Amino acid sequence: MKVHHLILQAGISQAAIRFGCSTVSVQRLDPLVEPGSIPSAHVHQIVGGNAFNATMKGDIGEQASCTTCVYSEDFSNYWTAAMYFRHENGSYKRVPQYPNAQLGYEGQNDTTIKGGMTIYYTQKDFDDNGDKFITAFQPGFRMTVGSPTIDNKDGSKAGLRYTCLQSILTRGSETPDFPKQPCPAGIMAIHHFPACWNGKDLDSPDHQSHMYATTNPNGGFIESAPCPASHPVRMPQVAYETMWNTTGFNGMWPKDGSQPFFWSYNDNKGYGTHADYLFGWKGDSLQRVMNDSCMFHKCGSPGLQGTLKTQTVPEMNACAVKNTVEEDIDGWLEELPGQKMPMARAFTA
Template identity: 85%
Template sequence: MTGDIGEKGSCTTCAYTEVDFSNYWTAVMYFRHENGSYKRVPQYPNAQLGYEGQNATDIKGGMTIYYTQKDFDTNGDQYITAFQPGFRMTVGSPTIDTLDGSKPGLRYTCLQTILTRGFETPDFPDKPCPAGIMAIHHFPACWDGKNLDSPDHQSHMYSTTKGGFREAGPCPASHPVRMPQLAYETMWNTTAFKDMWPKDGSQPFLWSYMDSKGYGTHADYVFGWKGDSLQRAMNDSCMFHKCGSPGMQGVLKTQTVAEMNKCAVQNTVEENTEGWLDELPGQKMGMAFRA
């Protein structure tokens, strides 16, 4: 999709309504059974998303999006330039299959509880996780100040991220413009498979492009905030729900969980992707990258 998608969207699954129509994407996680069949791992909502009068467990989906100026403790005093209409970028690559090639900020957390944070690894957890697996994607925050995109969707940005929601390092002269530190947390509910762990102890989860190591994890972003709404948020000193939530006045307008859940995209995939599958979706079309 090209152009200003913020002016094309009619609804959003995000808490902030009338403003955030951005596109957020990551690959789908699957479980591979010992008998060779596959099943899609469901997502579940981040428990941190509940706010006044709203229950996080009612939210459909499991991706949380963060736009931070500095870190989780303060906004800092540096001016943050919001993404511009037509801006897009990706992070990570499905072709990376070694630890040496893994990038800072692309990590996994084996959730001991739904509130577990920290203890990040660059590859899939090697044992069953009591509350599932959280996949984390930290995007670069340094822009060249000129290009809204690049042929590889990455060269117009430069990463100084340190991961863990710490403040990224200074931007280089080639990419001098500081933008929001964008990050995804995706909660994958692997608990249904805890009693199906392979007898040989091998790690049974993989991404939809046949990556069972996890080093190739990647994510896409297409900016779609309306007007100057994101810039106003970056200019404000608010953090988290204080930027706006039902019953709490803030710089951004919000919607209820029920209103979020009404927004959905019609499924246009012709291939079966649910239940136990003999092979991953897309393999018949030659879309898998590697075994």
């Protein structure tokens, strides 16, 4: 009877969710790559649950008390490096984020979302699940994608891309490196994670080997091949879209035409872009929606009932994490935080 249920779900499930999360913290902490380090090597921008801290273990869904994501059962944490603009005089300024204009919640003014990112959980593509049962992540699961050590186009990974936004609704025209010219509406950074699991490890020493990517180089939301025998379990395809509002710097573009944007780990090529994911959905909520046939807002949004519970934008924005590291990350800085001399100290109280 149970086997029949799984086969049935494999045939009818085609769920995909896309939702906004406001910023929960911007600071130098990295509980995956540098657990316990206060501060970590570079600045991150983080969204999701308020359990985020320097050392994270166990079931995060049971540890957090609020989340900055629209789905109130999602206490996961999602993060990338922060982006900075380098002025011709050598100083740096953090680039602000703005909400995705393609999100439209019933009765909500989405422009009030505080920074953050758009998060996707899809299946084979936006039309079906490839007739495969989609297994949700388990408590304690974590992974990363990309690497800050990659500094050339040949090493860039499929699904890690940039879009030079001609308008806030621009999609497509993706490049593996930073745009070479000012973008009229900012830069969208895109991170697609692998979706094939080895079926046994919630993590691995490099935070990547327990997963296998079948990302299509020509379209991150379409798989290029089925999961291999080494990683046979199909999981949701997680992806991030971060809208970086670079427009305030367009008039400051260097006279020599050089690309002035840097990731916080001191990379102005863009090939080393990377992202981190730490699963924290409450109970069976993620599996429940992956078994459904809903798409995007029909899975639930403020003002519209669906499979998932939701919260309002003010409730999202009210959730936050107090900074563990005290340092200036937002003014005009002489150097990127952590990239030369240690300028930060941990709070002692």
